[in-house]
Amino acid sequence: MSGGDQTSVDSRPRLVVRKVLAKPQREGDGAVVRRSIGRMELKQLDPFLMLDEFSVSAPAGFPDHPHRGFETVTYMLQGAFTHQDFAGHKGTIRTGDVQWMTAGRGIIHSEMPVGEGSQKGLQLWINLSSKDKMIEPRYQELVKEDIKRAEKDGVEVRVIAGESMGVKSPVYTRTPTMYLDFTLKPGAHMKQSIPESWNSFVYVIEGEGVFGSLNSSPASAHHVLVLGPGDVINVWNKSANPLRFVLIGGQPINEPVVQYGPFVMNTQDEIDQTIEDYHFCKNGFENAKHWKSQ
Template sequence: MSMRWCFSINSASFLLRFQPIKQTIIFGTKHRNTFTRIMSSGGDQKVDTGFEMPRHVVKKVLAKPQQEGVGAIVRRSIGRSELRNLDPFLMLDEFSVSAPAGFPDHPHRGFETVTYMLQGAFTHQDFAGHKGTIKTGDLQWMTAGRGIIHSEMPSGEGVQKGLQLWINLSSKDKMIEPRYQELQSKDISKVEEDGIQVNIIAGEAFGVRSPVYTRTPTMYLDFTMKPGSQLQQHVPKTWNAFVYVIEGEGVFGVPNSSSLATSHHVLVLSHGDGLNVCNKSSKTLRFVLIGGQPLNEPVVQYGPFVMNTQAEIEQTIEDYHLCRNGFERAMQWKSQ
């Protein structure tokens, strides 16, 4: 019996760049799916911790530049050896790409990719005929589900920058049909108060909720804080959460248990019901606060495929090679 190998040279190269990741089991407790209100104050006022169990930094990792895709440079924070994953999060990259570098045709199965543009624009196209360009401040929330092959390439001149987050899907959702949620910058909820601006990508802040549906319950908030501003942000108590500093420096945590962090650092937070942040510097601080309800399921990852067992990974690789069970449309497809 002959077999048709459907993947292109580009996608095969992308797949083989990754090393298999052994099965990991992450334990936790059941978590509530609620978001609570931000409280913030400006100036030099003293900050009350404001929480029954304030969060503090338990781990700090510097995201160092590395090559990915074809000639692209990323700073990977979650997904590197020092921080393999943080249930339900599998990876966070801050990418900086100039044409002709980029991320040509490659597959995904079993999780979601969230692309948030910080500067410039990226064009996405997939084997189902979906195509679009996201620009500065725009968002694409892609649920790969049972299978997607797509390309992500810079659009325009100069350096294109953004964040890409990988969020795991539960076993019951891994084989759902692919889908997209896309928001232009003008449609992303924004609030500005007391020297703090927040773009509400997912979840809630200042009583304002994002329209994005999170199949794996998630909060994703982009904060910009002026010098001297102070913030208290509620987070569901037992969700896993982290901060990634985009620019500037800030103090995260409460007195006697705080951590100073500068750009390109990821801060893993303890469990608790909220986070205190203070910008004591003379420059603007920008960071994302991301939290999610752990799935508490085995994670078996082979590059862009994330399942629950080794057998499922082997089945996925076979499906991909033979263009079946979600990858049928890859048979004749190549991005333009």
């Protein structure tokens, strides 16, 4: 057995139950994203609300916009993005860095590309339970060097959240989550355990791999693969090129989801209240009165 976690012989392999190609669409100001979770074919996968693979060149980007009720996880694959919010938090996320932002009761921020050419990455939206939706915003930021990694038998993993190959991430996941970035050399095979009660999926970044069972058809870049029940995922790279993908899983919240763009709550009344709070700069949006990104 190569890579991943050690699993018992009576483990139940997760198979691919759904495969969706992330097609380009326009978002923000002139930006193009490939949305996999959050599109008509796959509205959500509790606790995940959205996954975008973005490729943005200046002057396009994501200017000032609000969030409430969930978390955004931005993982830079190439280039850099600057972010700043109405509470004075600002910085630059570079290749290999992660920003884990808990929007909670309210954030207004901007996310704009830095430098020449295309800036690429993934942004995941993770829902928060009703008890956590109105908490104070917070950030967890990891530079590339802080993200723990492990390598064995042609399998390399970067552990953004959760645990793999005995390596554990320091990220605190309010909604229990795993977020693993795997690269498999040609011919490599890996197993990774996943808590049985969690929902999970794979997003292929580059290359081509066989997921779930040896006789399943290969999946290539820009596909999201929803995994069925079980407690372990098997992956093979039968191709002549490296395979890179993220494996993401989370504990379902099992609560109603009412979404209005960047606001995600449990009821329509809460959404109406959020729109009012945003419009009148109150209940978490006070700083919006006098703020604009620079």
